Amino acid sequence: MTVLEVVDKLKELGGKLPLSSSDKSDIEVIYHEVFGRTFIRTSCSDCYRDAVIEMYSYLKKYGKMKEKSNYALKNGVLLQAGFGSGEMYTNDNLTDEAAERFLAGNPKGIVFFALTPSDWEERVEKRKNPVTALDETLVLELVKAFQVEGATVKIVKEAFKTYQVDGKKVTVKLLDAHIKKAQSLLEPEQEAADNGVAREMVE
Structure with missing residues (x-):
């Protein structure tokens, strides 16, 4: 689906009350398309409606699907790139590079992540010691x-x-x-x- 098709579908879903089980399945699929991560259902009765609003706001703001990342932060975590840095990351703008740069300087910060690739330590090590082209x-x-x-x-x-x-x-x-x-x-x-x-x- 293109961004425009997703936005139209979200508008349609946003106007539905109540949401059918088929609508909920659509939201889960679209959520993965937009954010590159699995939708986690909570006990809140409005979690699907909240997801629709979250996706719609993201697409209106950035105009594109999120770059797929192998990392995901725990709910509510705001990641600061470095001490005193104004560069902040949430799941909305987190990339592999940003996550690995952060972990290269703060390996104990792994506790802030809900999802990491199995070889994250190796990836972080490569960020710390990039292979230098020899002259x-x-x-x-x-x-x-x-x-x-x-x-x-x-x-x-x-x-x-x-x-x-x-x-x-x-x-x-x-x-x-x-x-x-x-x-x-x-x-x-x-x-x-x-x-x-x-x-x-x-x-």
Whole structure:
């Protein structure tokens, strides 16, 4: 259903009294379409009518269905993006990115969520430590540096600490990632060299 069709259907449902079981089923389906989460029936006799109003107000305000999120907050929770931040989230505007950014800084805040994906911890970890694209030129330069006789990680680190990637001085963390990659490329070479020495000794 398009947004306009949903709005028309909600107008029709809003004018019905009482709601039939078929109307209630429609509301549950539409609720999932609009908010991407299951409608939870409460003991309140007006919960279906409240859901119609909630959906109608949301669609009039945003003009689109909610971006589907794998996270849902508990009823009444207002999530603040960070200490002192004016960025607030409810189930209306919560996205995976916002939930995972919040949890990356506040893992204990998981108690505020009614719904989370099974791999939420892994997702949050990726947000905290995004995979950095390595600069091939720097990796090759490091490989050459390690091939110099007597080169150690400490010496190489010192030599490359002012190296620039995309016009910015390389950070310690980024340099460490490049050194690790360079060392992994050197391992097969070292193995081959060691095997060669071993063969010579046997001969």
